[in-house]
Amino acid sequence: MSIASDMIRGHTDTIILAHLMSGDSYGYKINRSISEKTGGQYELKEATLYTAFRRLEQLGFISSYWGDENTGARRRYYSITPAGVQEYHRMLEEWEQSQRLIQTLITS
Amino acid sequence: MSIASDMIRGHTDTIILAHLMSGDSYGYKINRSISEKTGGQYELKEATLYTAFRRLEQLGFISSYWGDENTGARRRYYSITPAGVQEYHRMLEEWEQSQRLIQTLITS
DNA sequence: CCCATATACTTCGCCTGTCAAGGTATATTT
DNA sequence: AAATATACCTTGACAGGCGAAGTATATGGG
Numbered sequence: 001m002s003i004a005s006d007m008i009r010g011h012t013d014t015i016i017l018a019h020l021m022s023g024d025s026y027g028y029k030i031n032r033s034i035s036e037k038t039g040g041q042y043e044l045k046e047a048t049l050y051t052a053f054r055r056l057e058q059l060g061f062i063s064s065y066w067g068d069e070n071t072g073a074r075r076r077y078y079s080i081t082p083a084g085v086q087e088y089h090r091m092l093e094e095w096e097q098s099q100r101l102i103q104t105l106i107t108s
Numbered sequence: 109m110s111i112a113s114d115m116i117r118g119h120t121d122t123i124i125l126a127h128l129m130s131g132d133s134y135g136y137k138i139n140r141s142i143s144e145k146t147g148g149q150y151e152l153k154e155a156t157l158y159t160a161f162r163r164l165e166q167l168g169f170i171s172s173y174w175g176d177e178n179t180g181a182r183r184r185y186y187s188i189t190p191a192g193v194q195e196y197h198r199m200l201e202e203w204e205q206s207q208r209l210i211q212t213l214i215t216s
Numbered sequence: 217c218c219c220a221t222a223t224a225c226t227t228c229g230c231c232t233g234t235c236a237a238g239g240t241a242t243a244t245t246t
Numbered sequence: 247a248a249a250t251a252t253a254c255c256t257t258g259a260c261a262g263g264c265g266a267a268g269t270a271t272a273t274g275g276g
Binding site for chain 2: 008014015018019021022037042095097098099101107108
């Protein structure tokens, strides 16, 4: 991974919610998708990913259910809740704002 | 403060280095400056600020010396080192890159 | 048939950065 | 005399990221 964790910290949840905005999915696939989207430049560590799922479900932003695959490993699917959609939009706005702020602060 | 810390986390060091790029300064003033530049939207907590100074000095990116004020509270001035200047540029590039990455990942 | 690999999820414990809270000291203003 | 502003410092708690290890199923190669 070429990007420092602290750069992504605070965005992990948003990244997950963003993925679930386009439909239910499961951990392994979401991580693959992240890796593909960034050309392999970034991927969430498994521990980070699953910790985030617990957190987001705890907060009511996502819900989960076991898939009914009759082959391969079992999958736990995640679904974004209405509260999660709202939170996602809030996070996006916060990103826009903080992006400008950081730009101001780190360029002299 | 209206911006979540986790959004700024990972940029604290860069923010400090950026300030020192335009000359030596001291903690209190740097924090004031941050607050002013962002229209009061953001300021580093003192503990965070001084922790960062220790870290940056430890890493050789800044050096410090006591000011010779003959009035008012004493001030510890910080100076960016050549290694710090290099690090600052590296951080700026990383920001450009991660900015694009995050943008890609959080917009569906 | 066995072993490596890919898929898929989970838990434990460490590390690091943030920050609330409290403390010290000096100078100015009320 | 007390409040406020300037200026710095330390301690301990907390949260998120993540290395490491484990569990379980399916598939392809030798």
